[in-house]
Amino acid sequence: MSKLAFITGITGQDGSYLSELLLQKNYKVYGIVRRNSTIYNYARIEHIREKLNLVYGDLTDGSSLQQTIMNIVNSNENFEVLEIYNLGAQSHVAISFETPEYTAMTDALGTLKILECIRTFSKEIMKKIKFYQAGTSEMFGEVLEKPQKETTPFNPVSPYACAKVYAHHITKNYRESYGMFACNGILFNHESPRRGGNFVTMKVVNAVKDISGGELDCLTLGNLDSMRDWGHAKDYVRGMWLMLQQNNPDDYVLATGHTTSVRQFVEMAFMHENVSIVWDGDIGKDSITGKVLVKTDPKYFRPSEVDYLLGDPTKASEKLNWQPEYDLEKLIEEMF
Numbered sequence: 051m052s053k054l055a056f057i058t059g060i061t062g063q064d065g066s067y068l069s070e071l072l073l074q075k076n077y078k079v080y081g082i083v084r085r086n087s088t089i090y091n092y093a094r095i096e097h098i099r100e101k102l103n104l105v106y107g108d109l110t111d112g113s114s115l116q117q118t119i120m121n122i123v124n125s126n127e128n129f130e131v132l133e134i135y136n137l138g139a140q141s142h143v144a145i146s147f148e149t150p151e152y153t154a155m156t157d158a159l160g161t162l163k164i165l166e167c168i169r170t171f172s173k174e175i176m177k178k179i180k181f182y183q184a185g186t187s188e189m190f191g192e193v194l195e196k197p198q199k200e201t202t203p204f205n206p207v208s209p210y211a212c213a214k215v216y217a218h219h220i221t222k223n224y225r226e227s228y229g230m231f232a233c234n235g236i237l238f239n240h241e242s243p244r245r246g247g248n249f250v251t252m253k254v255v256n257a258v259k260d261i262s263g264g265e266l267d268c269l270t271l272g273n274l275d276s277m278r279d280w281g282h283a284k285d286y287v288r289g290m291w292l293m294l295q296q297n298n299p300d301d302y303v304l305a306t307g308h309t310t311s312v313r314q315f316v317e318m319a320f321m322h323e324n325v326s327i328v329w330d331g332d333i334g335k336d337s338i339t340g341k342v343l344v345k346t347d348p349k350y351f352r353p354s355e356v357d358y359l360l361g362d363p364t365k366a367s368e369k370l371n372w373q374p375e376y377d378l379e380k381l382i383e384e385m386f
């Protein structure tokens with residue numbers, strides 16, 4: 051009997067690592083890919099592309115989701131389980147302020163559309179479907195508790211986080227109303243060499259490399275003082291899978307339990323190239339030459355900011371036996 055997985059966001063950072071994990075575990079892996087004017091959105095899964103079953107689709111297109119999930123179920127008679135991982139999203143917080151409606155349609159209503167597809171199946175089929183929703187520590191927003199855990203109230207401060215709060219609650223609602231096996235992950239920031247170039251860690255690592263290579267003079271950032279709990283995506287996709295292997299569906303925080311400022315991350319990244327940074331306010335200089343290597347620009351600041359994220363992964367550790375294998379030093383090393 052076959053184990054099936056359907057991944058939205060399969061071309062993204064997490065989708066690519068999750069696909070690798072599930073292929074290793076002999077799942078038949080399906081995914082939707084967005085039509086793009088270039089072919090570059092396949093870059094992260096190019097090495098496994100032939101092993102995946104990919105179709106065009108979009109989270110804003112309910113009929114494409116319905117048809118894809120129907121086809122998976124109908125073409126795999128007597129399957130053991132179908133795990134649906136909803137990782138697709140407009141995932142950039144700053145960009146969500148510029149595209150709030152699209153972010154809500156994809157991140158909030160896209161989730162509802164998948165849950166509705168699952169609901170149309172008979173009870174017998176529904177029992178074999180498990181759903182994972184990619185929730186985020188951004189939902190804690192202007193935090194009401196430190197550290198943040200599953201019971202910490204949400205207080206979102208961006209269109210992205212508001213959309214994800216809807217997705218979280220609708221997932222819980224379908225679990226409770228229809229008895230679906232549906233889990234919410236509440237994942238703190240996780241990075242990797244496959245991280246998109248406009249997230250701060252990848253932007254910093256790329257800039258430090260370019261400055262070392264003489265191709266860039268200075269790194270320009272926004273808020274240097276926000277604190278993030280940064281882990282490695284490989285650890286986090288393992289946690290997603292573990293959530294769906296439990297006897298009962300539940301919600302879990304995945305985090306490292308350590309927090310670091312953007313400013314400290316910049317220092318660590320330069321240190322990787324043996325450059326020590328001294329700060330004059332928000333200007334970062336090479337401690338030996340005095341050359342300005344870091345500055346800020348108002349265009350990278352957000353209309354409202356999440357200042358402090360620190361996760362408490364105790365529940366995941368106790369119930370899923372999940373522990374991250376990477377610390378921040380090891381993550382930065384791999385990103386370089």
Ligand code: NAP
Nearest residue numbers: 059061062063064108109137138139141184186237239240
């Ligand atoms: P990512 O690299 O930005 O990938 C996002 C994926 O979603 C891509 O495959 C993208 O397709 C796809 N997508 C975007 N809009 C879509 C739409 N309308 N229909 C279908 N697919 C769409 O994000 P990630 O870092 O892998 O994160 C995965 C999920 O976890 C996201 O839901 C994110 O919000 C959530 N999350 C991430 C973190 C983190 O720190 N990484 C933390 C907590 C939660 P293209 O390749 O075509 O753009």
Ligand code: GDD
Nearest residue numbers: 141143186187188238239248249250251271272273276350
């Ligand atoms: N992107 C970016 N670019 N962020 C910057 C910059 C810059 O030039 N300068 C400072 N920052 C600050 C941001 O203001 C934020 O406080 C912090 O760096 C991290 O920003 P991002 O790397 O863009 O990540 P994020 O924390 O906003 O969101 C990521 O993590 C969430 C989980 O908490 C994304 O992956 C979300 O999808 C995810 O849900």
